[in-house]
Amino acid sequence: MSISYVKEITKGFWEKNPVLVLALGLCPSLAVTTSVRNAIGMGISTIFVLTLSNVIIALIKGIVPSQIRIPCYIIVIAFLVTVVDLVLAAYFPDISKAIGLFIKLIVVNCIILGRAEAFAAKNTPWRSLLDGIGMGAGFLIALVMIAAVREVLGANKLFGLTVVPGWRPVSIMVLAPGAFLTLGFLLGLKNMGKRA
Amino acid sequence: MSFSMILLVLVTTVFVNNFVFAKFLGTCPYIGVSKDSQSALGMGLAVIFVMTMASAVSWTIYHFFLYPGTDNVLYLVCGGEPAKYDLRYLMTLSFILVIAALVQFVEMVIQKVSPALYAALGIYLPLITTNCAVLAVAILNIEGMQIMGVPLGHGHPGSLLFALANGFGGGVGFALALLLMAGIREQLALGNVPKPLQGMPIAFITAALLAIAFMGFIGMVK
Amino acid sequence: MKAIVHYGAVLLVFSGLAGVGLHGVNALTKDKIAAAQQRALTEGQRQIFPAAARFGERCAFTAGGKTAYYFAAYDASGACIGYELLHTVQGYQSPITVLTALGADGRIVGIKVLGQAETPGLGAEIDAVPATKTLWQALAGWVRRAPDVTESAPAVPAFQAQFAGKTVAQLHVVKQPSAEAIEAIAGATITSEAVTKAVREAITEFEAARAAAATPQGSAP
Numbered sequence: 045m046s047i048s049y050v051k052e053i054t055k056g057f058w059e060k061n062p063v064l065v066l067a068l069g070l071c072p073s074l075a076v077t078t079s080v081r082n083a084i085g086m087g088i089s090t091i092f093v094l095t096l097s098n099v100i101i102a103l104i105k106g107i108v109p110s111q112i113r114i115p116c117y118i119i120v121i122a123f124l125v126t127v128v129d130l131v132l133a134a135y136f137p138d139i140s141k142a143i144g145l146f147i148k149l150i151v152v153n154c155i156i157l158g159r160a161e162a163f164a165a166k167n168t169p170w171r172s173l174l175d176g177i178g179m180g181a182g183f184l185i186a187l188v189m190i191a192a193v194r195e196v197l198g199a200n201k202l203f204g205l206t207v208v209p210g211w212r213p214v215s216i217m218v219l220a221p222g223a224f225l226t227l228g229f230l231l232g233l234k235n236m237g238k239r240a
Numbered sequence: 241m242s243f244s245m246i247l248l249v250l251v252t253t254v255f256v257n258n259f260v261f262a263k264f265l266g267t268c269p270y271i272g273v274s275k276d277s278q279s280a281l282g283m284g285l286a287v288i289f290v291m292t293m294a295s296a297v298s299w300t301i302y303h304f305f306l307y308p309g310t311d312n313v314l315y316l317v318c319g320g321e322p323a324k325y326d327l328r329y330l331m332t333l334s335f336i337l338v339i340a341a342l343v344q345f346v347e348m349v350i351q352k353v354s355p356a357l358y359a360a361l362g363i364y365l366p367l368i369t370t371n372c373a374v375l376a377v378a379i380l381n382i383e384g385m386q387i388m389g390v391p392l393g394h395g396h397p398g399s400l401l402f403a404l405a406n407g408f409g410g411g412v413g414f415a416l417a418l419l420l421m422a423g424i425r426e427q428l429a430l431g432n433v434p435k436p437l438q439g440m441p442i443a444f445i446t447a448a449l450l451a452i453a454f455m456g457f458i459g460m461v462k
Numbered sequence: 463m464k465a466i467v468h469y470g471a472v473l474l475v476f477s478g479l480a481g482v483g484l485h486g487v488n489a490l491t492k493d494k495i496a497a498a499q500q501r502a503l504t505e506g507q508r509q510i511f512p513a514a515a516r517f518g519e520r521c522a523f524t525a526g527g528k529t530a531y532y533f534a535a536y537d538a539s540g541a542c543i544g545y546e547l548l549h550t551v552q553g554y555q556s557p558i559t560v561l562t563a564l565g566a567d568g569r570i571v572g573i574k575v576l577g578q579a580e581t582p583g584l585g586a587e588i589d590a591v592p593a594t595k596t597l598w599q600a601l602a603g604w605v606r607r608a609p610d611v612t613e614s615a616p617a618v619p620a621f622q623a624q625f626a627g628k629t630v631a632q633l634h635v636v637k638q639p640s641a642e643a644i645e646a647i648a649g650a651t652i653t654s655e656a657v658t659k660a661v662r663e664a665i666t667e668f669e670a671a672r673a674a675a676a677t678p679q680g681s682a683p
Contacts, residue, residue, distance in 0.1 A: 067440060070271065071372040075264040078581065112469045115340055116476050118369075122333040123480040127487050130329060134494035137502070142579050148332050148379055152370040154268050199584075205597040215649050218581055220262055221451040228437075228444030235436040329488040333480055 052171055056178030063186035063227075064234050068154040073190055074223035076143045080203055083191035085139040087184030089132065089147055093124045094156050094183075095176035100124075101164040102172035117160045118151070125151040155183060186230075193226050194218055246405045253409030259373045260417035261447070261454040265410075266373030270418060271443055273364050275429075280422035282357045283364055284415025286346055288408065291374050293342050295407025298335045298378040299400055306330055307394065335378045336369075343369045377410045420450060502576060503561070507546055509618075510572035511535050511563040514543060525549050525667040532668055535563070544571065549664035553578060553656040554585045560660040562625075564668070572618070573625045573661055578653075585653030591617045621647055621654070625661060630669075633662040 047055070062068045069090075076086040100120050108116045129147050132140040140147070150156065159179055164172040196207055198217030216222050259265045266287075273283045304313050308326040315322045347365050351358045358365070368374065381403040382394045424446050433442050507517055518534035530549040537543045544565045550557050556579035563571035580586045624644060635655050636643045646654035 067271065068268065070267040071264055074267060107472075109465075109469055109472060111465075112473060114366075114369075115337065115473055118336055118340055119333065119473075119476045119480050122336050123483055126329055126332050126484050129332070130487055130491040130495070134491040134498065137495075137498045141577060145376060145379060149265075149372045149376060151332055151336050152372050152375050154367075154370050157370055202597050205600050207597050209596055212648075215584055216452070218584065219451075220264065220455065221448040223264065224444045224448035224451055228441045228448060231444065232434075232437045232441035235438075235441065329484050330481060333477070333484065337477070 049171075049174055052174040053178035053181070056175070056180070056182035057185060058182070060179075061182040061186055062155045062158075062179050063183060064231060066155075066158075068158050069183055070154075070227070071149065072146050072153065073187060073227060074220075076146050077187055077191035077194050077223060077226075078218050079195050079199070079201070080188060080191045082139065082143050083187040084184070085132075085136065086143055086146060087180070087187045089128045090150055090153065090155070090183055091177065091180030092128055093121065093150050094159065094180040095173060096124050097121050097156055098159060098164040098172035098176035099169050101160045102167060102169040105165050113165065114157075114161075117157060121156055121160070122151045155179060189230060190223070190226050193230075194222055198222055246401065249402060249405040250409040250412075253406055254413040254416060255454065255457040258413040258417060258454050258457075259377070259410045260414055261451040263373075263376070265376045266371050266414050266417075269364060269367055269371050270414070270421065270447075271440065272367075273361075274418050274421035274443070275425055277419065277422045277426060279360050279364070280418045281415075282361055283368075284411075284418045286350065286361070286365065287368060287371065287373070287414050288411030290339070290342055290346055290368050291377055291411035291414070292404060292407040294335075294339050294374050294378050295381055295403040296400070297338050297342070299381055299394070299403040301334055301338065302328075302331060302382055302394060303400075306334065331379070331382070332375075336375060339374050339378070340369045373410060373414055377407050381406055417450070421447065424450075503548075506561050506574040506576055507533065510561065510574045511544065511546060513537060513571075517546065520548075523668055523671045526551065526663045530664055530667070542566075545668065547664040547668055548576075549660045550577075551656050551660040551663070553580050554650070554652040556580055558588075558653070558656050558660060560657055560664070562661045562664055564665060568629060568669075570625050570628050570661065570665075573622050573657075575619070575622060575657060580650070580653050584647070584650040587619075587647045587650060588621045588653060588657055589619050590621070591619050621645075621657075630662060630665050633658050633665075 056062065058064075060066060063070065063073050072086055072090075076082045097117070097120055101117055104116070104120075105113075125148065128150070129140075129144070132147060133144070159175060163175050167175070192202065194217045195201055197214050198219075199215075200207055200211055200213035214222075217226065253259070257263060260267065260270050269283065269287075274280050303309075304311055306312075306327040308315070308322045308324070308328075310322055312322055312325050314325045314327075318325075343366060346368070347358075350361070350365065381399070421443070425443060428442060428446070437445070508514075514535035515538040516536050518536065520531050520533060522529050522531055524530065525547075526549070528550070530547060532548070533546045534542050535544045535546055544563065547562045547564060548559065549562070550559045552558070557577070558575060558580070559577040561574045561576055563573070565571045575588055578586065578589065580588070628644075632642050632644070634643050635646045635651065635658050637646055639645045644654065644658050
């Protein structure tokens with residue numbers, strides 16, 4: 045039985061959050077979350093790619109032979125990712141320089157291929173659109189949560205503005221270990237919330 | 241490229257710039273496959289092979305088809321100005337297709353050679369296609385990879401050799417990270433982990449500690 | 463057999479469509495991308511060498527085994543009052559591109575970091591303008607709908623400002639504030655050393671190249 049349209053979007057926010065629940069899209073969650081600005085840039089780019097790829101794949105699922113569906117999905121996703129990459133480089137060069145490699149890596153973001161295979165290949169374009177928006181938004185929420193923790197604790201900043209004047213931040217939070225730690229504890233917190 | 245330079249590249253990619261602990265690449269399969277040492281070893285070897293081959297093939301495609309230089313095949317065939325044949329925007333698309341094809345090939349080979357390993361790896365083998373480390377190393381070989389201040393990416397005289405060394409080193413680094421993690425997680429499974437942290441959270445916290453350990457390698461190469 | 467041909471055809475059609483589509487997008491954006499890069503350079507040039515009315519074209523020289531670039535700076539009367547050097551070195555985790563303004567007296571007029579992707583909060587502080595407001599002040603201002611009192615000109619980041627007026631001999635990194643050396647950013651020694659090296663290497667090799675070219679048979683740039 046299909047769920048309501050509103051639920052289609054909101055399920056991605058928390059209950060089926062791609063990062064915190066489904067454990068997809070971990071690479072960018074760790075790499076681009078050194079500042080909230082970068083996280084938002086990445087999140088919006090992913091929403092764009094995910095939504096459009098879901099819609100396109102739902103539209104073409106009839107004409108794609110099943111044996112080569114994965115390469116075809118990859119072509120669609122790679123096309124969209126390159127578009128985002130070029131547009132970012134043209135209109136937001138500073139963000140492009142900061143996270144350029146990971147924008148290109150959206151094409152292998154497990155969320156996109158995962159939703160294409162698990163959802164868009166079996167649902168209508170309209171529902172796929174909603175699913176894309178919801179999952180992408182959930183990804184953005186998770187990224188911003190991780191980035192907020194890392195930027196505040198690790199650089200004493202939020203959006204580049206100082207939070208606690210004069211306080212020396214815990215630098216390791218913006219470095220590699222901090223990323224793993226933050227994600228680990230966030231997942232643990234979510235598990236605690238689930239049990240309660 | 242001198243032998244010492246190649247050695248430097250290998251040491252840097254395996255330890256100092258480890259793809260998992262320093263660059264956050266390959267995290268999804270890293271968390272997924274590191275539950276036991278056997279599958280970790282098999283996955284690690286498969287990734288080493290795919291990364292090395294993918295580096296070589298993608299560099300070749302970039303150099304001969306996408307980059308508007310004097311070696312560009314289209315320029316050699318159709319003449320005119322090399323700058324006219326700038327197809328660099330097709331990099332992401334062509335690289336990922338190369339990787340998908342390579343993984344398919346590796347899957348077929350493993351299925352023939354070792355059906356047991358094929359069964360053990362299961363879903364994770366085709367997932368090497370979505371392993372960010374493989375695509376990332378292909379891209380890094382072209383742009384933005386510098387070792388000791390020397391930009392070894394596309395354009396450097398020995399850059400194909402660098403691509404191979406980088407791909408191989410990156411794969412070895414990933415495999416190393418995977419094996420370390422698998423060993424620890426096998427022990428953790430017997431330990432007394434608090435309920436909310438069981439499974440993925442403790443895996444990430446372990447990865448954090450391993451990342452701190454690997455940070456010790458920074459400055460090893462001066 | 464027929465299936466493989468069918469699959470191959472489908473894949474070819476898809477790839478072809480994607481390729482054509484990307485060609486179109488590329489055509490639309492590549493001018494903007496080039497313009498954005500050029501704009502960053504020209505703005506940087508003007509910002510660090512305010513006395514210069516215009517700059518010469520880009521010429522190449524070798525620094526640190528790589529190609530670096532220099533631009534001659536001319537004042538309003540057309541006299542050459544110095545040079546701007548563009549050089550890239552490897553930082554902690556990314557290449558750092560530095561534009562150095564060199565006065566005729568051999569002293570640095572100023573520097574600007576044009577590109578870096580170092581760790582935010584540590585290495586990236588080389589680009590950090592001294593914070594004039596905190597998060598709370600910004601929020602309070604937004605809530606009160608207070609007019610934003612921003613500085614008229616983009617301020618020079620504190621780390622880069624200390625290069626102004628120094629000579630090549632003073633380009634080494636120390637940990638305390640010093641008028642005779644470059645103070646490193648706390649916790650970002652490698653990045654600070656890299657920027658200093660970029661400036662020092664560019665100036666040293668540029669001067670050497672100029673001296674070598676100023677021999678009887680060569681002409682000075």
